[in-house]
Every structure is written in structure tokens, then in C-alpha cells.
Amino acid sequence: MPELVPATPQLLRRVSAGAVLEFLRASAAVTVTDVMAATGLTRATTIAVCEDLVRRGWVLERENQREFGGYQKGRPARRFELNERAGVVLGMDIGYSKVTVVVSDLRGRTLGRSSRPFQAGEVGSRERIAFIDGVAGAALSSAGMEPGQVLAVCAGVAAPVDRHGDVVATQEFWGLFDLGLRPALKETRGWTVLLENDANLAALGDRWQGAAAGIDDVVVILASERLGSGIVEGGRLVHGTRGSAGELAYLDLVEGVGDTYGIAHLARTWAADALATTAPTTLRSVQGRVEAEQVFTAAEQGDAVALGILDRLADRMARVVGTVATLLNPELVVIGGGVADSAGVLLRPISERLKEFTATPARVAVSPLGDSIVTVGAVRCALDYVERNSLDLELAAPATPA
């Protein structure tokens, strides 16, 4: 933020450089003339800024300029482009049972990833941090990147995180998530770690590459095992004072909902309930516990019991969506998480049911990001940080003449 910088002439260069960099992030290799048109700066200033950015490592100047663009008259234009390999960011999903780390370049392209389940013994903070560090190292190796190139890390956890990135342990349980990951990775790796709630990251992720692309007012409901939501309003995450905005515990009081179990959990439970009766259903043929997937598959094939479960799920989800959407008035409500792949069939019945609860029903969608919605959001969150702070960050290898 340039707010804290004093109003010296250098501030001007900062503002100009920020504008140029922002344009370059949204463009491929461009000419100075392009940059001038986008920023309103003069040619002299634009060139000075671009060369400044090249010197600092954020921008590359292309050789063989004539290769680009069809226009061939006049003196060949120099071409500048964002150095998308100036550094990388890490997006982490720290779940109950496993850790996933994604390595991304500055344009958000995935360069590598690694995912490992926690071992039984790894319960202490120390062990968990070491484990996470290990997965991060593996992900970096798979991308062929060095730890020194990491510009920012964002980690998603299933606990409330306030807007300063601190885990708020409102209940003892959440304390488990306050691993001290930030100071630890700062110390050993020199990395800046941003913590964020997993549902919030899901919202950022889906808004970036999912169903809510470009939408500024959206609620994303993670709905697999437990219901939780991330709220984006006016393009910004809504955290609340202690980071627990988006929590859906109030559903205990909503008729027809009554708890915060998610779709996968309920599908399993209700299927088991049905099997305890004499109702005829193809689900009886399943070996072992009936999983949510199988309920959805059976429903597609017309199984009455499965269809009944879908019906109840749709009714429930419509109530959940209806309450959240009424209070927050998003443009879109997205259902995401591991169950999203199969939840597509719920979309129409939910929308239908929704009309009964509210006069102006919200649009509902299922996220195409599936299980990776949290890591995608974590990458976005880390990139947001880097983009906000580019001009204050030092790059590992600025302007190394090859």
C-alpha cells in the first residue's frame, strides 16, 4: 500500500511503476506504445519505468521484437513482458488428514505439486510443521524451483483466521491449527506465510478460476463433510472480528436443516438409515459402507431410495443457500469441495426449491474446481499478496544477464 510512503517525488515513480506492472500482468509482450495508452504516461517516463522494472527483475525485454505483431513499418518497437518466473508462490491446503502444496508462477500457472497424508504419530506442532515443510520441499523439487525463489506462501486451514492472518482459537479444538507455522517458516526458510480459512480460500479460488469468475459478491459453500462458507463482498473477503464469518452453526436453528453436516456425510448417513429398513434399493448390493458417490450413481439410475435422499439434500441445501443469500445478497452462491463433482445433479432441484423460500432467489452453481478449490484459492491469495507488494519485495535473482 502506498499509503504509508511519504509524499516524496519517489512516490510518483512508485505509482507509475505500479500502474505499468499492473498492465503488464494482464498482458503478453507489449510495446511501450501499448503501455503508454494503458497508463497515460509519456514515452520517456514509460521507458524509464520499464527499464527500472527490468533492472529489478520483474520485467523482461524481448529480443527479436519483429516476431510479434503484424505491423512492420517504422522503427521496431521494444517489447516488454512480465517476468512470470521472477519467483513462485506456494498454495497449501492443510487438511485434517493430509497436506497438499502447489507451486505456481506469477501468472498463476501450476509448476508442481505434492500431496501427502499425515502419519499417525504426527500430532505435535513441531512434527506437523516439519511434515508440511517436507511436502513444500517436494512440491518445489517437482517444479524444479529453489526455496529462495518463493515470494509468498498461503496456507488454508479449517479454523477461523482473522484478517491479519492469525488463527483465532475460539474453541480449544481450533488451537490445533495454530501451529506457529508462520514464525517457523519465516525463520527456517525466510518465507512470508499468509494463513487463511479454507472456505475463504475456496471463495477466492472459485472467483478466480471457477464458477464465480469475476463476480464480486459471492458466497462459496464447502459442503462435503461439514458445511462452511467463504464470503466475498465487493471483491473482498468478509472475515468478521475474529475470523469466523461464514460459519454456519446458526443452521441449528433453521427449520429443515438443524445441523451443519455436509452433503457427503448426510448421503452416507441417510443411506445407512434406509438400509436398516426394508426399502428396496440397489444400494444393498454395495460392499461395505455406502459412500456418497454411490448414492448419486444409484439416483442417476432411478433408484427410489437414492432419489429420496437427493430430494432431502436438495431441500436442505436450498434452505442453507436461501438463508445465506437473503442476508448477504450475493450475485451467486457456489457449492464446492470434494463432493462437487457429483453434486451437479442437485443444482436443478436446489434452484427449484429455492423459489419457494425467497422471492428473489440467488443464482446457484457448482464449482468445477472440485477438491483443488482450496489450493487454487491459496495460490490466488499468495499472488494477491505478491501483486500488492511487488515494489517492496526483493527478488532472488534480479536482472542476471544470462
Next chain:
Amino acid sequence: MPELVPATPQLLRRVSAGAVLEFLRASAAVTVTDVMAATGLTRATTIAVCEDLVRRGWVLERENQREFGGYQKGRPARRFELNERAGVVLGMDIGYSKVTVVVSDLRGRTLGRSSRPFQAGEVGSRERIAFIDGVAGAALSSAGMEPGQVLAVCAGVAAPVDRHGDVVATQEFWGLFDLGLRPALKETRGWTVLLENDANLAALGDRWQGAAAGIDDVVVILASERLGSGIVEGGRLVHGTRGSAGELAYLDLVEGVGDTYGIAHLARTWAADALATTAPTTLRSVQGRVEAEQVFTAAEQGDAVALGILDRLADRMARVVGTVATLLNPELVVIGGGVADSAGVLLRPISERLKEFTATPARVAVSPLGDSIVTVGAVRCALDYVERNSLDLELAAPATPA
């Protein structure tokens, strides 16, 4: 917003002037040395900026400098202060049945006001606008101010208003509120009119001068006849896409609530219900319809029926507060509006009941602003606009040498 201004050297002066003005708004008459300490600028720059602001009418230089401050050594310091009469703002509350307009100086001090009920015939937009214009004129007269001195107007209406200040007519009913007030007053008076939802203004008002002073995450529930709420998160109003964030219609689905009637309405209704039975109560002695006030008074005197009503009200409000606070995690929930004066007695039972619904109950308060909560918020909203845009606004009488 300085974002759109190109990065010319003049931008620097803008930034400096903004910083100085911001400091002056929070101070009384100050010396250049004070300003230097607050802004980090040098003496020369500070003086140039101050004189600039004096020339443009936003700042006054005090005579008889020695009157201020105890320190008497050295060359007497010049004293600068905000010209709080550089202009005025209007805060309007456009209710169902009446219009209130408050005139405020730039420090938020009330200079005058006027309030009038709509006449029976005044239903068309044209008539209503003329009526509102008349009340504004009367308020200005009572303040001894001219229409040309109005720098901004903010009007609160009981309809959804999006973040651009447009009334969103999601239901035909709201269309009534889209009077075209903004273009009309721009044309006839030259005024910039900001529209905003009344509950949202209540939130701004209470955060400024009420129970939520200085709190960045707060929900204010207007609770007299109908329940509605204004949400502030991270210091910013939450509007949603179409301006209807904060609507509580979802309460129809919440057990023990079931509708969105407010405290005053329910107190009246339930009192009437009780009187239709044979229950012994002092409320029987009331002439005509029993008003909410009287229920509260009777309860204070130990009347069993009235106490029962309070109990039901507290339970309801606790459910409302509990649901909203769980989803949004505010630091404080404020109950405001016309009923607030008497609702103080509900505070303790609501808080008690809240503990049953949620593990981490929100703090609850009643706004001290009573009926004027909306106009106070409207003034704040208009002042916010003026403060954001000072450097772009032309003053009516800049630097008139007396």
C-alpha cells in the same frame, strides 16, 4: 480517489494536502510544527500546503496566535484550523410517513433541522420530491445557511440501495422509493445526493456516535416495526450485489422467530392477544390501543403479562442476534431505532438467552441514538463523501477576505 489521477508531480501536492487536511479534521487550531509531526512533511512544504488550503477555503488561519497553547517562547507560531463552515452537508431520513432533514457543519455539529409528515395527497414522485426539497429548505433556513453552501446530501430510504447509490427495485413496492431524487436535486439545486438504505445508515450512525463507536465489525438491527439490519465489516458497509444485504427475511425459516416483525409491532400485537383472554393485567386500564411503550412500563412495574411479552421478545431477539452474529462474526450487535429507548430492559435477557444458542455469544448493545439514528448516519455518510472528495470540490466562497 487518487487512483485515477495520473502520476504527475501535482499528485504529490494532492497527497500532501490530503494528509494535512486529514490531520486538521481531527484537531483544533494547530501550529505548523504540529502538522509536521503528524504528516512527516518539512516546514516549507507544510506551510505551502496550508496556504494552499486556505486559498481554497478549506482551512482558516487564526489571528492572535498567542491566545493558544501555554508555550510562550520564540517566534509566535501561526495557527491553522479546519474551516468547519466551509460548507454544510444534509442528512435526510425519508420514512414512510415523514421526512427529516438535518444540517451539519464539517465537524458533524448539527446546525439545524426540520421534520414534516407527508400530506395525504403526496404520493407521486414529483410531489414527494418537491416536499423533500421543501423540508431541506426549511432545515437550511433554521441553520441560517444557503443552498449554495451544501457540499453533499445523503438520504436514507427503506429500500435496497446498491453500493453505487441506486435504488434497486427488486419488488414493485420498492419502486416507490426510486423517486429520481438524485437527478432532480442535482438539476434544481446542484446538490450531489447519495442514497443509502436506512438500516445501513443506522449502522454508520451508531458507529460514529452510538454504542459501536470506533468498532469496525458491527451489525445494527433496526427493530421497531420491522426487523432490518445494516452490516459493517472491516469498517465498510456490506451492500451485496443488489443492495439487499442485511435483509432478514430468512428469519421466516428460523425456529422461534418465523417472521420479521419488530419489537414495537409484536409488543402491541401480543398485548392485544393477552387482553383478549382473561389474564389479569394492568394493561387493561389503557385507553385505546396498547402501545409498546406501555408494555415496557407495565413490565417495569412487575405486570405478569407484560413480563411474559418481554420474555418472548428477548427470546426472539436472541435468536435473531444469534443467527446474524454467527454468520457475520461482528464484534458487537446493536439494537436501534425508535424502540431503542425502552428496549434497554431487553438487553440482559437477550444476552442471557444468547448463551444458550451459541458458544461464543456476541456482545449486544442498545443504541443511544434512538429515533435519530438514521439522520446521524446520513450526516456521517455525507461527511465521508466530502472528506473523500474535498480536493475535488469547489467551495461556494473560498477565501473571502472579511
Next chain:
DNA sequence: GAAAGTAAATTTAGATTCAATATAAATGTA
């Protein structure tokens, strides 16, 4: 192949703004 045309790059001049330093002014105190 030389001349003309075109668009970009570079140079130069001028203005604004700020910091830093030096100097002047106004007041109180010895």
C-alpha cells in the same frame, strides 16, 4: 540502390514538488 516514409527511441528543456540547509524574524529572558 537511393530516397522517402514511418514509428519508435532518445534528448533536451521546463515545471512541480519535496528535502535540506541557511538565514531572517519575533518573542522571552538574563
Next chain:
DNA sequence: TACATTTATATTGAATCTAAATTTACTTTC
């Protein structure tokens, strides 16, 4: 009256921007 203290003003220098003039590098045309 001399001196200390604080503020005000003037001067200088550096960074930055715009605008206009000039140079460069390439293409097209004759």
C-alpha cells in the same frame, strides 16, 4: 542590550513528470 528559543522564509539540489524537438532503425517506393 545580548542571547536563547522558536518559527518563518529563502535558496539550493534532487527526483520526477510532460512536451517538444531530434535521432534512429527499419520498410516502402521509385
